[in-house]
Amino acid sequence: SAISRSSLFSREARALYAVHLNVVERSFREVLDLLHEALPADALRKAQNPVASVGESLQRFRQNSAAWIAALEHLATQRLTSMPAPAAGPAAVEDAPPIYGGLPAEIAARVETTPLQRGPLSAILRRYQEFGSRYLVLQERCVLGDDMGLGKTVQVLAAMCHAHAEGAKWFFVVAPNSVVANWEREVRKHTRLHPVVVHGADRDEELARWKRRGGVAITTFGTVGRLASQVEKVDFLAVDEAHYAKNPDAQRTQAVANLASRSSRVVLMTGTALENRLAEMGSLITLAQPGMRESLDRLIGDGGRPNPRVIRTELAPVYLRRTQADVLVELPERIEIDEWVEPSEADLAAYRNTPAVLVYKRMAATIGDGTRTSAKYERLKEIIDEHLSQGRKVLVFSFFLQVIADVCDLVGGAAQITGGTSHGERQRIIDEFTTAPDARVLVGQIDAGGIGVNLQ
Numbered sequence: 001s002a003i004s005r006s007s008l009f010s011r012e013a014r015a016l017y018a019v020h021l022n023v024v025e026r027s028f029r030e031v032l033d034l035l036h037e038a039l040p041a042d043a044l045r046k047a048q049n050p051v052a053s054v055g056e057s058l059q060r061f062r063q064n065s066a067a068w069i070a071a072l073e074h075l076a077t078q079r080l081t082s083m084p085a086p087a088a089g090p091a092a093v094e095d096a097p098p099i100y101g102g103l104p105a106e107i108a109a110r111v112e113t114t115p116l117q118r119g120p121l122s123a124i125l126r127r128y129q130e131f132g133s134r135y136l137v138l139q140e141r142c143v144l145g146d147d148m149g150l151g152k153t154v155q156v157l158a159a160m161c162h163a164h165a166e167g168a169k170w171f172f173v174v175a176p177n178s179v180v181a182n183w184e185r186e187v188r189k190h191t192r193l194h195p196v197v198v199h200g201a202d203r204d205e206e207l208a209r210w211k212r213r214g215g216v217a218i219t220t221f222g223t224v225g226r227l228a229s230q231v232e233k234v235d236f237l238a239v240d241e242a243h244y245a246k247n248p249d250a251q252r253t254q255a256v257a258n259l260a261s262r263s264s265r266v267v268l269m270t271g272t273a274l275e276n277r278l279a280e281m282g283s284l285i286t287l288a289q290p291g292m293r294e295s296l297d298r299l300i301g302d303g304g305r306p307n308p309r310v311i312r313t314e315l316a317p318v319y320l321r322r323t324q325a326d327v328l329v330e331l332p333e334r335i336e337i338d339e340w341v342e343p344s345e346a347d348l349a350a351y352r353n354t355p356a357v358l359v360y361k362r363m364a365a366t367i368g369d370g371t372r373t374s375a376k377y378e379r380l381k382e383i384i385d386e387h388l389s390q391g392r393k394v395l396v397f398s399f400f401l402q403v404i405a406d407v408c409d410l411v412g413g414a415a416q417i418t419g420g421t422s423h424g425e426r427q428r429i430i431d432e433f434t435t436a437p438d439a440r441v442l443v444g445q446i447d448a449g450g451i452g453v454n455l456q
Contacts, residue, residue, distance in 0.1 A: 070124045098326035099128035101146075102312040103135075114138040119165030120192035121158050126151070128327040133158035135320050141266040141288045143242070145321035148271035148386055149335055150328070153186050156238045156267050160216070161191055163265060168235035169214030172263070174256055175240035177220045178379035181340040183240070187216050199223050207231075221245070225255040234263040241382065242268035246283045257287055272389050273308075273321065281311075281319075289318045339383075341375045344368070363400045372406050381410050388440055393433065396443045404443050414441040419448045 100108040114134040125133065129151050136142060136159035146152050160171050171193070173183055180199060187195040194215035198206045203219070207227060210217040219227060221244050237259055239245060245253040245268075260266045266288050274281035282296045295314050312319065343351070347368040354364040368374030380396070387394050396407050401418060408414045415429045426448075433439045 070126045099131045099322060101320050101322040101326070102309055103316045103320065104313055107316050111135045111138055116158065117162045117165035119161040121161035121190065122192065123154050123158070123190040125154065125158055126327075128322060129155050129158070132320060132322070133162070136267055137162050139317060140264070142318045142320065143268045143270065143274075143284050143288055145270055145272075145274060145319060147321075147323040147390070149324060149337065150322060152269045152271065153183070153240070154190050156269065157186065157190050159265075159267065160193065160236050160238075163236050164193065168264070170210070170234055171216040171236045171238070172231070172234045172259065173216060173218045173238045173240065174221060174224050174259070175218065176244060176379075176382065177222065177344075178341050178375055178382065179240060179339070180218055180220060181342040183218045185340055187218075198227060203227070221252040224259065225251050228255040228258045231259060232262065234259060236265040237263035237267070239266075239268045242270045242284055243272055243280060245287065246280045248283055253283070253287075260287060271386050274319070285315060285318055292318050339379060341379050344375050347374050363402060366398075366400070366403055367406060372410060377406065377410060380407070384411055384441065393439070394441045396441065397446050398443070399446050401445065404445060407443050411441045414443050415439065416443040417448055418445040421448065
């Protein structure tokens with residue numbers, strides 16, 4: 001149309017287009033310089049005959065941009081002949097790269113120079129993930145508190161693979177029931193280690209097999225108490241969603257502590273920020289390193305609320321945390337993480353008893369027996385709680401009205417957009433969710449809430 005042509009060729013549009021074009025050209029030149037410096041001549045000659053069109057390459061990039069960015073980061077790292085040690089002094093933490101997570105300069109420098117053997121690792125790590133894995137290798141017993149979505153699992157697996165390359169064989173993972181299946185998939189996807197799920201009716205047989213052959217044993221907080229006394233030695237213990245073990249009086253915490261005391265390496269994983277939860281932090285820190293008790297008592301005993309930066313500096317030998325804003329400078333429009341949830345026995349029974357109609361089966365796979373205690377609801381509640389604890393807002397979508405009602409009940413009440421929501425009410429809900437600080441969760445029916453909702 002005349003309007004669109006006028007807009008396209010306006011002075012402002014042409015100026016902005018020129019700026020964008022200049023940025024793209026400069027980026028391409030920098031990438032080419034990187035390639036020429038880091039790759040051998042025969043690899044560059046092969047690159048002269050591309051196997052895909054520009055459009056196909058862009059599509060592949062959009063589908064898995066993290067792998068491309070990780071590869072470029074590795075090229076950039078190879079370009080450096082040596083990593084300059086971070087400057088010492090009061091400004092060291094302030095001026096350090098975000099991937100250091102506020103670590104003091106001397107610890108960050110030791111982490112950078114710590115070898116990380118790939119062993120059976122098949123994943124390509126991001127720069128910040130590689131630093132995190134080196135930290136786990138160096139510190140041996142610690143808490144990895146990276147934000148949700150930053151790949152704590154693959155960092156731990158990389159550290160396990162390093163330990164395997166040094167001769168370790170027996171790895172043990174304790175996790176919530178809802179993520180056991182996901183751990184099994186991640187071990188197979190990113191490593192050549194053998195996962196062994198020690199859970200359910202055949203747990204004793206699986207544990208015996210793991211004790212004979214080694215591998216990555218994966219169990220739940222509910223099961224670990226029955227297994228801990230049967231495990232004599234663990235080379236590497238990882239505890240996912242470790243805040244589940246924050247209560248020293250709970251049996252599962254005591255079972256985890258029992259395993260940790262007989263483990264050569266220990267990593268406690270939690271995406272929940274601990275800086276403002278000193279009591280929880282104290283439980284986890286001392287679970288990993290009992291020797292940090294004195295530092296914790298000093299921090300907690302000071303009264304008030306210590307500065308989070310002070311806490312990270314004091315607890316640097318045992319606690320590493322980075323946020324998405326720290327390290328994902330190229331944050332894509334959307335990060336997709338598949339959560340594989342293992343159904344409970346009650347879920348399976350409800351599913352089997354549901355009439356053989358696809359839509360009913362699909363709903364039964366989510367709601368289970370209708371008591372709002374299904375495995376999917378349990379995992380969803382964990383995800384929502386973790387994001388809310390970080391001050392974020394959360395959108396939940398479902399096709400089923402029953403699921404929407406259940407989710408609203410699970411979170412203690414939330415606004416919802418369904419096919420029955422009028423246009424005026426719909427806009428009011430969106431405006432309130434966007435602007436009101438206490439409007440934290442919005443639940444939408446896919447067909448209704450997934451179309452025409454503009455949220456910044």
